[in-house]
Amino acid sequence: MTISNISSTASALKFITCGSVDDGKSTLIGRLLVDTRAVLQDHLAGVQRQGQTDLALLTDGLTAEREQGITIDVAYRYFSTETRKFIIGDAPGHEQYTRNMVTAASSADAAVVLIDATKLDWKNPALALLPQTRRHSLLLQLLRVPGIVFAVNKLDAVDDAALAFQHISAQLNAFARSAGLNVHATVPVSALKGWNVVDAAEQKNWCGYAGPTLLQILEALPTTAPDHALPFAFPVQWVEKFSSSADTSQGRRVFWGRVAAGAVQAGDEIKVFPSGQTATVAQVLDHVRQPGTVGAGHSAGIVLDREVDVSRGDWLLSTGHAPATQTLQATVAWLDDEPLVPGRVYWALHGHRWVKAKVAHIAHRLNIQTLAEEAAQQLEANSIGHVELTLQAPLAVLPFAQARVLGSLILVDTASHKTAGAVLVRPAKA
Numbered sequence: 511m512t513i514s515n516i517s518s519t520a521s522a523l524k525f526i527t528c529g530s531v532d533d534g535k536s537t538l539i540g541r542l543l544v545d546t547r548a549v550l551q552d553h554l555a556g557v558q559r560q561g562q563t564d565l566a567l568l569t570d571g572l573t574a575e576r577e578q579g580i581t582i583d584v585a586y587r588y589f590s591t592e593t594r595k596f597i598i599g600d601a602p603g604h605e606q607y608t609r610n611m612v613t614a615a616s617s618a619d620a621a622v623v624l625i626d627a628t629k630l631d632w633k634n635p636a637l638a639l640l641p642q643t644r645r646h647s648l649l650l651q652l653l654r655v656p657g658i659v660f661a662v663n664k665l666d667a668v669d670d671a672a673l674a675f676q677h678i679s680a681q682l683n684a685f686a687r688s689a690g691l692n693v694h695a696t697v698p699v700s701a702l703k704g705w706n707v708v709d710a711a712e713q714k715n716w717c718g719y720a721g722p723t724l725l726q727i728l729e730a731l732p733t734t735a736p737d738h739a740l741p742f743a744f745p746v747q748w749v750e751k752f753s754s755s756a757d758t759s760q761g762r763r764v765f766w767g768r769v770a771a772g773a774v775q776a777g778d779e780i781k782v783f784p785s786g787q788t789a790t791v792a793q794v795l796d797h798v799r800q801p802g803t804v805g806a807g808h809s810a811g812i813v814l815d816r817e818v819d820v821s822r823g824d825w826l827l828s829t830g831h832a833p834a835t836q837t838l839q840a841t842v843a844w845l846d847d848e849p850l851v852p853g854r855v856y857w858a859l860h861g862h863r864w865v866k867a868k869v870a871h872i873a874h875r876l877n878i879q880t881l882a883e884e885a886a887q888q889l890e891a892n893s894i895g896h897v898e899l900t901l902q903a904p905l906a907v908l909p910f911a912q913a914r915v916l917g918s919l920i921l922v923d924t925a926s927h928k929t930a931g932a933v934l935v936r937p938a939k940a
Contacts, residue, residue, distance in 0.1 A: 521733045525620035525657070526599035528611050528650070530642035533624040534663040538701035539587060539600050542725065545708035548589035594729050605642060608892045609845035612649060612932050616918070619733045620657030621650050622724065624701075625678060628664050632674035637681055644685065644878045648894060649843055651691050652934055654914060657731040658693045660686075661724055665717055666700040675717040688881055695727050736806035737913050741828035742772035742780065743906070744812065745861030745915075746820060764795065764811040765820055770861065770915035771908075772828060773805040774812060782818055783825040783834065783906050789814040823863040825906055834904035837870075839936040841910075842889065842897050846923060846930035850889040850897070856921040856930055858901065866902035867921060873897060896936070910934040 527535040542548075585600045599618065601611040615621060623646060631637045650658055660682045665671040675698045686693045697706055698717040705711035708725045722730075747767040774780075778791045794804050795811035804810035812826060820826070844850050850869060858867035873896040875886035889895045910917030919933040 522595040522597060523619050523728060523731055523733060524597040524599070524617065525622060525728065525731075526601045526611070526614045526618045527622045527624060528601045528615070528646040529624035530626065530629070530640045530646075531602075533626040533629075533643075534701045535624050536585075536600055538622070538624060538661070538663065538699070538707065538724075539598050541701045541704050541707045542596075542598070543587060543589055545704055546589050546591060546725070548587075591725070591729060596728065601646075605645075605892050608645070608649075608843075609929055611646060612653070612843055612845065615650055615653045615655055616932070618653075618655050620659065620728065620731045621646075621655050622659045622661050622728075623647055623650070625660060625662045625682065626664050627662055627671075627674045627678060628667050630674075630678060632668060632677055633670075635677050635680065637677055639681055639685060641878060644689075645892060645894075647685070647691055648689060648876070648878060651689060652841060652843065652894065653932075654734075654910070656692070656734055658691060659724070659727055659731075660693060660696040661699045662696065663699050663701055665698050666703050666705065671698070671716065672718045675719065694731065695721065697721065697724055697727065699724055734914075737771040737915070738773065738806050740771035740806075740908070740913055740916075741831045742774050742778065742826075743770045743828070743831065743913075743916055744768075744774065744810070744826040745770055745863070746822055746824045746826065747862050749821060750811070762792070762813050762817065763820070764813055765826065766809070766811045767862070768809050769804055769806050771806050771913050773803055774810060774826075775803040776801070779829050780814075780826045781829050781831075782820055783827050783831075784904065785819060785824070787818045788829065789816055789818050791815070823861070825861060825863065827906060831906060832908060834906045835938070836901045836904045837938075838867075838899040838901065838905075838907065838933070839938060840897055840899055840919075841934045841936055842895055842921075843932040843934075844889040844891060844893045844895070844930070845932065846928060847891050848923070848930075849891070850893075850895075850931060851887070855924060857924055858899070858905075858919050858921055858933070860905045860907065860919045861915070863905070865905060866924075867919075868900045868902075869897055870900045871898040899933070907935045909937045911937075 587598045589596050599614040601614045662678050668674045679696045698719050699706045706723050745767050746765045750764040774794050781788045792815040793813040797809040852869050855868045858865050872886050874883040875895040877884050908916040917935040921931040923930045
């Protein structure tokens with residue numbers, strides 16, 4: 511698969527590495543940091559093992575990670591090149607930590623899915639991809655991560671790198687087509703040796719590949735476009751009761767949060783959800799308390815022309831916003847060890863608003879191997895399925911395919927308070 515429809519941008523790119531366990535994700539990030547000279551010499555000296563530099567230790571900082579040699583939590587690192595700044599999230603590969611990967615992917619602009627060539631039957635043209643490779647790729651698609659790159663790693667450790675890359679990339683392309691994945695590129699790399707990561711491989715046309723390096727691909731990927739075209743929506747995170755700023759709020763409360771969709775400016779008519787009260791925006795402050803217009807993806811403080819009852823968890827919406835609903839059709843990425851079953855009740859968090867949600871029905875479960883929709887009585891840990899939820903109180907949602915913030919919720923276990931599932935709203939049944 512070749513690069514297509516990639517536009518250059520100077521915006522910082524937030525991307526994650528994911529895939530199966532021990533595919534080389536932490537080592538790849540370490541290679542990016544070292545070869546772009548983003549690591550100080552004293553830090554580099556601190557990740558020596560038996561006289562060799564262990565690049566994975568540059569991201570695996572927890573004691574448990576270093577003891578076990580695995581990534582457990584998402585570690586973020588920063589580096590830049592002459593053309594772009596990057597924020598990297600190193601997501602764990604173990605199935606039990608899939609919830610951490612989902613958390614990282616939910617705010618990512620791009621993802622590098624690593625595939626370990628040594629774990630596959632690379633001599634077989636009909637080789638099978640690892641389940642976690644398929645699962646992570648499907649989750650990236652569900653979460654609308656716009657830039658997906660397949661990086662076939664450890665090709666330096668196989669007897670015939672060109673044949674291995676040919677067979678593996680063919681299966682990755684076939685999987686991407688059947689799953690509807692928007693993959694920008696498939697590139698052969700050796701994270702350990704640094705081939706095709708920052709610098710080109712020492713051997714010209716290594717693996718029969720003459721395309722750009724992984725870093726060059728990342729430099730050209732687009733960032734996630736905020737939902738500017740939608741009606742204004744704003745989840746209230748904090749209420750500043752008495753403004754001490756030098757603005758014109760005239761002592762009125764300031765409602766702070768991040769604009770989820772659309773834009774807001776002074777003079778706009780809004781309604782408060784769920785109370786239904788209406789008001790006019792008197793002033794909008796940006797993140798440094800300067801007045802002006804604020805759009806989706808940016809923090810804002812909103813002052814209304816009159817005092818209305820607004821608190822954390824409420825939404826300020828455009829008067830033309832779609833009506834709220836108490837029944838949701840949704841895709842769920844189930845993350846809890848306790849299976850999801852019909853009849854169970856969870857806390858649902860939408861923006862900063864909590865409501866009770868009951869699992870009314872499980873429509874089906876997605877088979878990650880065949881991509882077939884199968885009948886299911888429950889969803890086990892790391893399953894993906896379609897469900898129907900009944901809410902205790904209405905929520906002002908939109909389909910996730912239309913609005914990332916308005917169309918996403920999380921389910922939280924009412925007893926353990928653990929995050930149990932990621933919910934992506936689907937269009938309502940006709």
